[in-house]
Amino acid sequence: MNKPIYTRWWFWVLIVIITLGIIQVVNTGKQTTQTALPSASPTPAGSQESSPEATITPSTTSASAVSAENSVAPSESPASASPGVTTPAATVQPSAEPSQTISADQVPLPKQEVLAYTRQLKGSPFIRDVGIGTDNIEIHFFNSFAEYKKANPSEKLTSSDYTNEFGSVDAVNAILMEVSTRLFHHFPGTASIDITLPYQGKTYSVSLTKGSVEKFYHTDLDSIKSEQQWRDQISSTFFTKDYRDQFAKRFVKVT
Incomplete structure (x- = not known):
């Protein structure tokens, strides 16, 4: 009379091998998922953080440049033109x-x-x-x-x-x-x-x-x-x- 298959030693060895294979596959899938998610997440986060810096820094620099140009040009123009004309007129009057x-x-x-x-x-x-x-x-x-x-x-x-x-x-x-x-x-x-x-x-x-x-x-x-x-x-x-x-x-x- 043949013994049931589950009483065979090689049956349990096969079960263990199959189980280990399934566990390996599951673990590999989790690692792949975890690896994919962080790599995707830092990229948007990094782009969001670097983008404002890239936007603000040029904006501040250009604003300062414009302000400096505007502050120099008006101060030079009145000093060289207006006072030079009006001051002598004020001194001749006494x-x-x-x-x-x-x-x-x-x-x-x-x-x-x-x-x-x-x-x-x-x-x-x-x-x-x-x-x-x-x-x-x-x-x-x-x-x-x-x-x-x-x-x-x-x-x-x-x-x-x-x-x-x-x-x-x-x-x-x-x-x-x-x-x-x-x-x-x-x-x-x-x-x-x-x-x-x-x-x-x-x-x-x-x-x-x-x-x-x-x-x-x-x-x-x-x-x-x-x-x-x-x-x-x-x-x-x-x-x-x-x-x-x-x-x-x-x-x-x-x-």
Whole structure:
């Protein structure tokens, strides 16, 4: 009588071989699937990460380049064209005899030109010294005719000339008023002026700002562009006894 096949030893060996083969096939399929999925996944992920970098970086660079070009071009154009035309126009306006060719708002006051101009003003022969800063002018008159003569022995001016120049309080006020106003007008960048004038034991002085003087005259001194405008708006209107008294009351200190 034949034994059942499952009792044969080779039957079980065959079963084991078949089982191992199936397991091998299953494992191989899983590895293939796992290998395929990661290789597919990094590619899109990598492309998504690198794509924004490639997009943003060129965009930022090009934007900076455009911005730099735009920032340079406008700044060069106005600087070379507009100020070059308008600045001289602003500096010519103080009077018919301008002493500056460049606005004093941009450069310090021209010392030699200020000195030359002060020698043309009322009482100028008796000015002891003139101090000139970036936007300030300071003037000191001699304390007396004797002091003036000692400093200028070869000059021919007499004590009568000195007295005629400063012979009254009104004459002193006229000098303080006209000298300061003309300087503010002639040198538009002047911000402040200090003048000290001793006479007969008293010292008359003013410390003025351009704004305070313009407020007194109710005008913009820089808008006066000709001698005719100067006469109409300032000298013929305000250089009178009444206005000198008002000027002195507001600005002149006596010690």
